[in-house]
Amino acid sequence: MSAPLLTFECVSYHYPGAAEPALRDVSLELQPGEFCLLAGLSGHGKSTLLRAACGLVPHFHGGRFAGRVTLAGRSTREHGPAPLGMLAGAVFQDPETQLVTSSVRAELALALESRGRSAGEIARGVEEVSLALGIDALLERATHELSGGEKQRVALGAALAGRPPLVLLDEPTSQLDPVAGDELVGLLRRLNQEWETTIVLAEHRLERCLATADRVIALHDGEVAQDGDPQAFLRWATRRAPALATPGAKLFALAGIEPPPVAVRQARSQLRARGLLGAEADPASPSPEPSPRGRVRGRAHRKHSQPVLRLRGVWHELRSGPAILRGIDLSVAAGETVALMGRNGAGKSTLLRHAAALLSPTRGRVERAGRVALLLQNPGDYLIHERVADEASAAALAAAGLDELADRHPRDLSGGERQRLALAIVCDADGDSAAAPRAEPVVLALDEPTRGMDRAAKVELAAELRRRASAGQAVIVATHDPEFAAACARRAILLADGRVIADGAAAELLAGGWYFATETARILRGAGGALLPEQGAELLARGALATGSAPAAGPASGNPRAGASPAGALVELSP
Amino acid sequence: MNPGRGLFFYVRRSSPLHAARAGVGASWALAISSAALVLSHPLALLALLGGVLGGAAGACVWRELRRALALALVVAVPIVAVNVLVSRGGLTVFARLGDLGPFGQGDLTVEALVYGAVVALKVSVLILAATLASAAVDPDELLRGVRRLSFRSALTATLAIRMIPLLAADAQRLAEAQRTRPGGGHVRLRDRLALVTATLGGALDRALDVAATLELRGLAAARKAPRRPRPWSRHDIAFAGSALALVAVAIAGAAHVSFDAYPLVRMQLSAGTAALCVALLASMLLPFSDRRGVQP
Numbered sequence: 001m002s003a004p005l006l007t008f009e010c011v012s013y014h015y016p017g018a019a020e021p022a023l024r025d026v027s028l029e030l031q032p033g034e035f036c037l038l039a040g041l042s043g044h045g046k047s048t049l050l051r052a053a054c055g056l057v058p059h060f061h062g063g064r065f066a067g068r069v070t071l072a073g074r075s076t077r078e079h080g081p082a083p084l085g086m087l088a089g090a091v092f093q094d095p096e097t098q099l100v101t102s103s104v105r106a107e108l109a110l111a112l113e114s115r116g117r118s119a120g121e122i123a124r125g126v127e128e129v130s131l132a133l134g135i136d137a138l139l140e141r142a143t144h145e146l147s148g149g150e151k152q153r154v155a156l157g158a159a160l161a162g163r164p165p166l167v168l169l170d171e172p173t174s175q176l177d178p179v180a181g182d183e184l185v186g187l188l189r190r191l192n193q194e195w196e197t198t199i200v201l202a203e204h205r206l207e208r209c210l211a212t213a214d215r216v217i218a219l220h221d222g223e224v225a226q227d228g229d230p231q232a233f234l235r236w237a238t239r240r241a242p243a244l245a246t247p248g249a250k251l252f253a254l255a256g257i258e259p260p261p262v263a264v265r266q267a268r269s270q271l272r273a274r275g276l277l278g279a280e281a282d283p284a285s286p287s288p289e290p291s292p293r294g295r296v297r298g299r300a301h302r303k304h305s306q307p308v309l310r311l312r313g314v315w316h317e318l319r320s321g322p323a324i325l326r327g328i329d330l331s332v333a334a335g336e337t338v339a340l341m342g343r344n345g346a347g348k349s350t351l352l353r354h355a356a357a358l359l360s361p362t363r364g365r366v367e368r369a370g371r372v373a374l375l376l377q378n379p380g381d382y383l384i385h386e387r388v389a390d391e392a393s394a395a396a397l398a399a400a401g402l403d404e405l406a407d408r409h410p411r412d413l414s415g416g417e418r419q420r421l422a423l424a425i426v427c428d429a430d431g432d433s434a435a436a437p438r439a440e441p442v443v444l445a446l447d448e449p450t451r452g453m454d455r456a457a458k459v460e461l462a463a464e465l466r467r468r469a470s471a472g473q474a475v476i477v478a479t480h481d482p483e484f485a486a487a488c489a490r491r492a493i494l495l496a497d498g499r500v501i502a503d504g505a506a507a508e509l510l511a512g513g514w515y516f517a518t519e520t521a522r523i524l525r526g527a528g529g530a531l532l533p534e535q536g537a538e539l540l541a542r543g544a545l546a547t548g549s550a551p552a553a554g555p556a557s558g559n560p561r562a563g564a565s566p567a568g569a570l571v572e573l574s575p
Numbered sequence: 576m577n578p579g580r581g582l583f584f585y586v587r588r589s590s591p592l593h594a595a596r597a598g599v600g601a602s603w604a605l606a607i608s609s610a611a612l613v614l615s616h617p618l619a620l621l622a623l624l625g626g627v628l629g630g631a632a633g634a635c636v637w638r639e640l641r642r643a644l645a646l647a648l649v650v651a652v653p654i655v656a657v658n659v660l661v662s663r664g665g666l667t668v669f670a671r672l673g674d675l676g677p678f679g680q681g682d683l684t685v686e687a688l689v690y691g692a693v694v695a696l697k698v699s700v701l702i703l704a705a706t707l708a709s710a711a712v713d714p715d716e717l718l719r720g721v722r723r724l725s726f727r728s729a730l731t732a733t734l735a736i737r738m739i740p741l742l743a744a745d746a747q748r749l750a751e752a753q754r755t756r757p758g759g760g761h762v763r764l765r766d767r768l769a770l771v772t773a774t775l776g777g778a779l780d781r782a783l784d785v786a787a788t789l790e791l792r793g794l795a796a797a798r799k800a801p802r803r804p805r806p807w808s809r810h811d812i813a814f815a816g817s818a819l820a821l822v823a824v825a826i827a828g829a830a831h832v833s834f835d836a837y838p839l840v841r842m843q844l845s846a847g848t849a850a851l852c853v854a855l856l857a858s859m860l861l862p863f864s865d866r867r868g869v870q871p
Contacts, residue, residue: 051787054791056787056790056791059790060786060787060790080790080795081787081790081791081795082790082791082793082794082795082796083793083796084791085790085791085792085793086793088791089791090788090791092784092787092788094784096741096781097781097784097785097788098784098785098788099737100730100733100734100737100785100788100789100792101715101733101737102585102713102714102715102733102736102737103585103587103713103715103716105715106715106716106719106733110792111792111793113719113722113800113801114726114792114793114794114796114798114800115793115796115798116798116799116800116801117801118801119801119802119803119804122801122803123803140587140871141587142585142586142587143737144737144740145586158792159791320638356755358751358754358755371757373755373757374755375755376748376751376752376755378748378752380777381748381749381751381752382752382753382756383773384749384753384766384769384770384772384773385769411776425756426755426756426757428756428757429757
């Protein structure tokens with residue numbers, strides 16, 4: 001075995017002023033060419049470990065540091081982030097803070113320039129990294145013009161320009177849509193396999209990249225709780241940390257099948273080998289029609305319920321620019337839960353802004369039966385006061401379970417608590433105490449509420465949204481996360497290029513696609529409209545998939561939620 | 576959402592000016608500004624104004640310039656008004672405001688009006704030339720040259736160019752979030768102050784992340800940026816020639832074409848004046864006629 005590229009020896013670290021350590025006695029070794037995933041809930045040390053690997057901890061952040069980190073034979077105690085930057089490239093969550101110049105070419109050249117490389121080396125480095133990452137067409141573009149996915153690829157390019165042997169990535173896909181996220185993971189896989197670049201990737205949605213990884217390190221409370229290959233990790237996670245288990249692993253655990261699958265293909269072949277999944281459908285045959293029962297139910301429900309929000313032919317056209325929304329017709333009933341899906345730029349956020357009257361249509365109109373509360377992407381944007389108590393009324397804080405935190409500073413709250421506080425603010429019926437009480441919102445709209453959230457926080461949020469829906473509030477969630485959409489919505493709408501291209505039962509829509517489908521649905525090929533592991537396990541237990549009695553991509557059978565009333569309880573997504 | 580709506584951005588477009596190297600583009604804009612400062616003849620200034628507007632159309636940045644034109648008007652009107660009110664140099668009175676106490680007799684003259692208009696025209700050309708440069712000259716390339724002299728100062732300037740629109744977007748996002756609060760339309764003074772504090776706090780958070788990124792890119796160990804020679808393109812040569820011609824024509828024009836506003840307006844209208852205007856327009860616009868190799 002060759003010498004390890006990265007070594008942690010009994011590393012413990014306290015951020016300045018923190019009582020609890022962010023890392024506790026971490027010891028590990030990483031070999032050159034490994035693809036390592038870092039798993040763990042938010043605040044359990046993933047980012048700190050990455051920052052310690054490149055010397056930002058302790059040189060940049062300060063604090064108390066014990067132990068030793070060695071990168072390619074250089075101790076981070078003696079070498080700071082600048083010299084270590086030659087050996088470790090880093091990509092963090094927010095691409096905006098990683099692009100420091102105005103053009104892509106200048107961005108890729110900056111790291112090489114600042115290290116005093118010659119003009120020829122810079123030109124060659126920029127050319128090679130842009131070709132390797134497929135961003136050569138972007139070289140002359142301004143950085144502010146790029147999409148989120150393009151920005152993240154440019155940030156990766158800037159980190160790789162000096163050809164470091166190690167790349168550290170901290171949730172790089174959290175702000176990307178599923179397509180851009182998969183593209184980035186594919187790129188990392190290519191870097192790892194073709195150039196033997198060592199990758200350490202911290203990620204919440206493990207199902208996206210588990211098949212690519214050689215090794216998974218799980219952190220809990222700053223300690224290494226598990227370190228092994230992906231299958232060993234899944235075995236451990238299903239028993240000890242269900243919040244970290246992938247939906248596929250949960251499905252297998254609930255169905256009593258071993259070993260847990262690390263990828264959809266492996267899951268299918270295991271099920272086929274056990275006779276639990278029929279043969280692949282003939283691609284030449286027409287795709288099965290969704291169950292008429294499911295569709296009729298969806299329509300009947302919308303017909304008989306009172307719409308609380310209706311968009312009639314809504315257009316949003318930018319002056320001297322493109323049309324963001326193109327004739328949207330949409331109606332949402334009280335108590336309905338709707339997932340709004342689509343690529344970045346499809347028009348989801350604009351649609352929600354129209355719903356909440358933040359924007360006015362250039363054509364068409366929006367009818368509201370009452371107040372529409374809108375929670376925007378970043379809950380931190382709502383928190384502008386010094387105390388939690390100043391942000392919302394006492395009643396709203398109590399309803400959100402935050403009354404005990406009333407004297408805390410809002411920015412000291414955890415991610416989940418911030419999200420709850422922001423939700424309490426926008427839904428606050430008391431509002432400004434000086435003014436008259438306001439009505440409860442009839443519609444709650446949320447724009448990408450799960451960005452950067454771990455699975456446990458998502459489960460909490462999904463439960464809260466279902467509770468609100470059962471109380472009669474209509475809930476519309478714009479999300480890229482099919483698992484979250486399946487956990488909280490009964491209806492799904494797919495937007496593309498400002499148009500509604502699909503609108504139907506979530507069990508129908510999230511079961512039949514590639515990108516906009518849950519892992520359970522992809523494993524079971526959309527059979528029975530099963531979206532969540534619990535539903536899939538029930539189908540497997542009944543043997544419905546082997547006999548082919550479960551219709552594809554339809555909510556008629558096998559889906560416990562198919563007949564639920566809009567106000568009824570949905571299947572719990574266990575943490 | 577456009578994060579920097581209302582702010583000027585450099586966007587690489589298919590135009591001869593964008594295709595020229597940044598140093599040459601900036602020098603060309605500087606030559607226009609110098610010509611505007613040197614010349615006082617209204618027709619020559621109008622020729623410069625026409626040249627800048629034509630250049631904006633040739634560089635495909637007409638929209639950016641249109642906004643600057645509105646700003647120039649806002650600046651020009653007070654200049655004319657103030658000059659008419661305070662200048663006592665002219666002889667042709669067109670309105671008498673009577674005795675203005677410590678300011679003396681309030682006689683408004685045609686000469687003061689014309690001189691005010693000439694100054695306003697100069698200022699407008701300066702504003703528009705600066706806007707044209709900011710829209711068509713790559714700031715990164717320009718600052719890369721400065722990085723050879725002072726790496727950190729130039730990088731700070733680059734960062735400012737990149738971050739100002741981002742901070743504007745942050746402020747816009749925070750304000751939008753406040754609008755979605757119940758009763759968000761009525762923001763109290765206390766909340767406005769809190770909003771400003773939150774924006775500043777967000778800016779510091781962002782600055783910390785950017786600083787971490789720069790650390791890893793080797794800023795702390797930064798060395799002098801290397802010279803990156805590249806052959807002169809036809810557009811580099813054309814705009815450099817245009818800049819030199821502009822300066823030469825302006826100096827010659829200032830010497831030979833006369834204009835006086837006080838005590839009476841005396842404006843030379845001759846073949847020389849016409850030749851000056853044609854020469855100014857031609858030297859500014861000719862480089863735009865060659866569109867070979869302008870694609871990024």
